[in-house]
Amino acid sequence: MSHEQRASVPETPAAAASERAAAARREPAGRPPVWTVLELLRWTAQHFAERGIDTARLDAELLLADVLGCDRLRLYVDHDKPVAEDERARFRELVRARAGERVPVSILLGRREFWSLPLAVTRDVLTPRPETETLVAAALDALPDREAEWRVLDVGTGSGAIALAIAHERPKARVTATDVSPAALAVARGNAEALGLGLRVRFLEGALFAPVAAELAAGARFDAVVSNPPYVARRDAESLPPELRHEPALALFGGEDGSELLRALAAEVAGALAPGGFAAFELDPRQAEAMAAWLAAGGLAGATVHRDAAGRPRVVSARKA
Numbered sequence: 001m002s003h004e005q006r007a008s009v010p011e012t013p014a015a016a017a018s019e020r021a022a023a024a025r026r027e028p029a030g031r032p033p034v035w036t037v038l039e040l041l042r043w044t045a046q047h048f049a050e051r052g053i054d055t056a057r058l059d060a061e062l063l064l065a066d067v068l069g070c071d072r073l074r075l076y077v078d079h080d081k082p083v084a085e086d087e088r089a090r091f092r093e094l095v096r097a098r099a100g101e102r103v104p105v106s107i108l109l110g111r112r113e114f115w116s117l118p119l120a121v122t123r124d125v126l127t128p129r130p131e132t133e134t135l136v137a138a139a140l141d142a143l144p145d146r147e148a149e150w151r152v153l154d155v156g157t158g159s160g161a162i163a164l165a166i167a168h169e170r171p172k173a174r175v176t177a178t179d180v181s182p183a184a185l186a187v188a189r190g191n192a193e194a195l196g197l198g199l200r201v202r203f204l205e206g207a208l209f210a211p212v213a214a215e216l217a218a219g220a221r222f223d224a225v226v227s228n229p230p231y232v233a234r235r236d237a238e239s240l241p242p243e244l245r246h247e248p249a250l251a252l253f254g255g256e257d258g259s260e261l262l263r264a265l266a267a268e269v270a271g272a273l274a275p276g277g278f279a280a281f282e283l284d285p286r287q288a289e290a291m292a293a294w295l296a297a298g299g300l301a302g303a304t305v306h307r308d309a310a311g312r313p314r315v316v317s318a319r320k321a
């Protein structure tokens with residue numbers, strides 16, 4: 001960061017006024033005003049908030065930290081440092097994309113942390129959500145022995161988030177991760193390699209249980225089957241947050257009412273499980289009750305609802321007798 005003249009970052013009248021006020025506050029006589037880290041953060045957070053972005057301050061911090069090549073804490077240590085013009089230019093582009101086209105921060109940065117693991121994220125995969133950690137936690141509870149050679153299947157792996165978190169926590173587990181999207185599988189494979197998990201997680205292309213159908217027919221079974229399938233109702237597409245337009249439709253929509261894949265998974269999962277095997281599925285809180293019934297109809301017992309950090313029903317699990 002260098003000490004230099006203020007650039008024309010503000011794009012709204014309110015922001016320009018706030019800039020003038022800030023300049024008047026900061027500018028000692030005879031010295032050109034500068035954009036400091038803190039001023040850029042303040043301006044950007046306000047700009048994002050005016051555009052209806054809920055996580056305005058956090059997004060501003062993540063984008064600026066990325067441009068400056070530091071972590072968020074460093075922004076506060078260096079709050080009064082000037083930001084150089086070339087850094088501001090790069091930041092401006094990110095701010096435009098976030099506020100204008102509503103591109104999610106994860107896609108702008110190309111990464112997202114999940115279960116404390118750094119994952120690469122592109123437009124080919126769903127950005128892993130914090131609530132999906134509820135599914136990982138439920139699966140780990142059901143696979144308590146850290147040293148056992150658990151056989152785990154993750155259907156619809158996307159970035160690989162669930163499969164890789166489980167493989168990371170259960171170092172002897174053999175994890176199979178499937179997806180219909182070859183582009184998503186390429187991202188997941190890259191994440192597995194980057195995390196040093198490439199040898200223990202195998203990635204297979206195909207719909208639902210099709211990629212493992214031959215081995216199931218030959219008698220193979222899994223100790224746990226997990227999935228965060230697409231479960232958004234297509235009829236709700238128009239009312240979704242604009243950020244979701246940047247994520248693959250294949251990862252979002254589960255048919256007209258959202259339950260198409262959940263029903264199919266519930267109907268078929270018993271055939272993939274070993275006796276006593278565990279199955280868990282992420283869903284919309286409004287689908288939890290129905291999923292418990294579909295799992296019972298599919299031959300599983302003991303349906304249990306797991307709540308996310310916000311207290312909403314987020315995962316339904318059950319076991320094969």
Ligand SMILES: C[S@@+](CC[C@H](N)C(=O)[O-])C[C@H]1O[C@@H](n2cnc3c(N)ncnc32)[C@H](O)[C@@H]1O
Nearest residue numbers: 128156157158179180181207208228229230251
């Ligand atoms: C909601 S995303 C979940 C991604 C990742 N597991 C996560 O939790 O972040 C659903 C994933 O299922 C995949 N998918 C969609 N239809 C599928 C199907 N019929 N069989 C297998 N995967 C499917 C999508 O490509 C997408 O990657």
